[in-house]
Amino acid sequence: xxxxxxxxxxxxxxxxxxxSQAVAKDTRSAAAVAAAPTPAAKxxxxxxxxxxxxxxxxxxxxELFEAKGEDLWQTRRGPKSAALAxxxxxxxxxxxxxxxxxxxxxxxxxxxxxxxxxxRIVWCMIEKxxxxxxxxxxxxxxxxxxxxxPTSLVTYVAGASRNLKIAVPIDEPxxxxxxxxxxxxxxxxxxPYDFACATCHGExxxxxxxxxxxxxxxxxxxxxxxxxxxxxxxxGGFMLxxxxxxxxxxxxxxxxxxxxxxxxxTSLLTYLTANANGNVYKxxxxxx
Amino acid sequence: MPNRFLFLLTAxxxxxxxxxxxxxxxxxLMMIQNDFQAKGQAGxxxxxxxxxxxVCNKYSDKPPEALLRLVEADQLATVKYPADGRLMGDWRExxxxxxxGRGFTWTDKPGLPVGGNCYxxxxxxPKELSFGTLGPSxxxxxxxxxxxxxxxxxxxxxxxxxxxxxxxxxxxxxxxIGALNEEQIRHLVALLLDPDSxxxx
Numbered sequence: 001x002x003x004x005x006x007x008x009x010x011x012x013x014x015x016x017x018x019x020s021q022a023v024a025k026d027t028r029s030a031a032a033v034a035a036a037p038t039p040a041a042k043x044x045x046x047x048x049x050x051x052x053x054x055x056x057x058x059x060x061x062x063e064l065f066e067a068k069g070e071d072l073w074q075t076r077r078g079p080k081s082a083a084l085a086x087x088x089x090x091x092x093x094x095x096x097x098x099x100x101x102x103x104x105x106x107x108x109x110x111x112x113x114x115x116x117x118x119x120r121i122v123w124c125m126i127e128k129x130x131x132x133x134x135x136x137x138x139x140x141x142x143x144x145x146x147x148x149x150p151t152s153l154v155t156y157v158a159g160a161s162r163n164l165k166i167a168v169p170i171d172e173p174x175x176x177x178x179x180x181x182x183x184x185x186x187x188x189x190x191x192p193y194d195f196a197c198a199t200c201h202g203e204x205x206x207x208x209x210x211x212x213x214x215x216x217x218x219x220x221x222x223x224x225x226x227x228x229x230x231x232x233x234x235x236g237g238f239m240l241x242x243x244x245x246x247x248x249x250x251x252x253x254x255x256x257x258x259x260x261x262x263x264x265x266t267s268l269l270t271y272l273t274a275n276a277n278g279n280v281y282k283x284x285x286x287x288x
Numbered sequence: 289m290p291n292r293f294l295f296l297l298t299a300x301x302x303x304x305x306x307x308x309x310x311x312x313x314x315x316x317l318m319m320i321q322n323d324f325q326a327k328g329q330a331g332x333x334x335x336x337x338x339x340x341x342x343v344c345n346k347y348s349d350k351p352p353e354a355l356l357r358l359v360e361a362d363q364l365a366t367v368k369y370p371a372d373g374r375l376m377g378d379w380r381e382x383x384x385x386x387x388x389g390r391g392f393t394w395t396d397k398p399g400l401p402v403g404g405n406c407y408x409x410x411x412x413x414p415k416e417l418s419f420g421t422l423g424p425s426x427x428x429x430x431x432x433x434x435x436x437x438x439x440x441x442x443x444x445x446x447x448x449x450x451x452x453x454x455x456x457x458x459x460x461x462x463x464x465i466g467a468l469n470e471e472q473i474r475h476l477v478a479l480l481l482d483p484d485s486x487x488x489x
Contacts, residue, residue: 184316187348189341191334192392192467193460194451200422208408208420209389254392256330262323267316 061232062155062284065147065239069156072149073097078129088124090117090157101161102281105270107174114178116269118243119261121153140260141247142238154241155230155284162283166226168274175270178263182271185264186217191254197268200252222275228285235288242269313345328394340451349456356455364452366464367445375440375477382479383486385472386412392467402467404476409459412479413486422458430481430488443477 076083090100091108105116111123125131142151169175189196200208201216214224230241246265250258258265326332343351343359351359369375391402406412409422433439445452448463462468468476479485 180312181316181319184312185320187345188316188320189344189456190337191330192465194341194344195458195460199458203422206420206422208422209418211420213422251330251393251395254330254334256324256332256334257327257394259323259325263319264323267319 060284060286062159062230062239062286065152065155065230065232066159066284067156068147069152069154069159072153073156078125078131080128080130082129084121084124084128084153087128088121090120097157097160099161099164101158102164102166103169105175105178105266105273106169107172113263114174114266114270116242116266116273117157118150118154118241119266121157122150122261125150125153137260141244142240144236144238147239151230151239151241155239158230158281158284161281164281166223166273166276166279166281168270168277170274170277175274178267178270179274181263182267182269185267186271193254195253195255197249197253200249216272216275219275222272223279225272226276226279227282228287230284231287232285233287239284240287310346329392329396329398330394340455344456347456351455359455360452363449363455363461363464364445366461367448367452368463368470369441369444370470370474375437375444375474376482377471377474377476377478379475379478379482379485379487381472382475382477383413385468385475386479387416400466400469401472404462404468404472405460406476414489415486426480426487428488430483430485433481435481435483440477440481443480444473447473447476 073084076086085095087094089095089108089110090097091103091106092098092100101117104120105114107114108120108123111120111127113119115123122133122136125136126133136148136150139146140148140150142148170179185197187196187198187202189199196202198217200206200213204215204218204221206213206215214221216222216225225242225245229245230239232238233240243260243265246268247258247260250256320335324332324335337345340359340363343355347355385404386406388403389405389408390396391405396402406426407416407419409420411419411421411425411427414427429443430439442453446459447468449461450457450459451461451464460467463470463473480487482488
């Protein structure tokens with residue numbers, strides 16, 4: 001397992017380099033252009049990536065983070081020396097992890113809020129284990145040198161819903177309410193470029209440069225907001241959660257930064273996930 | 289001035305208006321105002337909508353015909369044409385501007401110049417295969433549409449303020465927001481219309 005991860009990591013670096021070159025965000029990429037002379041070859045980067053992902057599915061580097069997250073879940077930690085396994089309710093009862101991820105976001109009466117998985121886990125870390133919110137909010141997303149504990153925990157919890165059907169309790173009134181808010185946020189245009197989420201994700205089969213944009217308002221495509229997340233990012237070699245994805249899309253939208261675990265982000269995740277209800281979740285995955 | 293007038297008009301429409309959806313819209317707006325923090329150059333002022341954004345949000349990008357015409361005229365009135373009347377620059381410079389995608393995110397360095405982002409959304413020169421498809425292909429634009437003074441003026445206006453011709457277009461208003469200056473827009477006009485530009489080969 002260790003070895004296959006090492007192999008995977010090197011492969012990831014190679015392919016990652018290839019993808020970022022082919023995507024060529026800001027510079028003319030003569031090499032990529034020369035290598036892809038026909039329209040059929042245009043999606044070479046995407047095809048290559050998809051193939052790579054298939055090969056990797058058996059030795060997914062996300063498993064490393066699942067294992068780390070399981071440790072964190074089981075161990076008594078924090079100022080209150082509590083284990084999440086003994087104190088945290090993800091919606092199916094204290095300590096129940098299996099199937100919880102695919103049924104979030106959901107309403108939590110103890111918090112009086114609809115929460116997505118990451119938000120709930122962090123809530124438990126603060127409320128049950130006594131960790132400092134300020135600390136947890138300071139560096140919420142992973143980089144080459146650092147994986148936040150909530151990221152590993154989310155990956156573990158997500159892994160425990162592998163091959164289960166997405167079933168956000170959309171008929172529950174609080175969830176329904178937040179879903180509708182999320183739908184509005186999705187189409188709210190503002191900022192210097194007049195962009196909304198829907199500008200980039202509101203039509204079928206569109207691309208920015210070579211990056212495919214799922215139509216997230218559509219049931220058949222909304223699953224792409226969910227599948228593979230949390231995801232091991234090949235271009236950097238670290239785990240990223242849906243909270244990060246929302247953050248980075250707001251950056252591309254030229255908006256200011258959404259606060260970590262804010263209502264706005266939860267509402268978007270509620271909207272996107274409920275749109276994907278009924279699909280089978282394949283577990284933490286790999287993203288480019 | 290016309291902007292303020294339009295704002296009043298839409299404010300009246302809101303008050304007189306119907307739409308239950310507006311409850312959620314208003315609540316979403318209030319939620320958004322609470323949930324963001326300024327970062328880099330991206331200040332909280334970016335969450336305030338101007339009259340155009342307001343109309344597009346309110347009508348889900350499909351304002352009624354009469355309002356649409358009013359909004360587009362309003363946007364067209366913002367276009368500032370070069371004093372010397374010159375609308376064509378150098379397509380080589382235009383290609384560089386079209387390639388660059390940087391600008392206005394919280395990770396971008398503040399200040400000009402920013403990129404045109406054109407390839408993010410459009411096929412343009414046949415040499416560039418990494419192009420987006422949010423907008424229509426601009427291959428052979430000049431060959432198909434002609435390099436007439438009217439066409440130059442249209443393209444200049446479209447890049448300066450894309451909303452002049454399509455109020456709720458996905459395309460940003462590059463000149464209006466100060467992302468691209470007059471000289472840069474001229475170069476882009478040349479990229480699309482100059483018979484020597486690779487676009488028209």
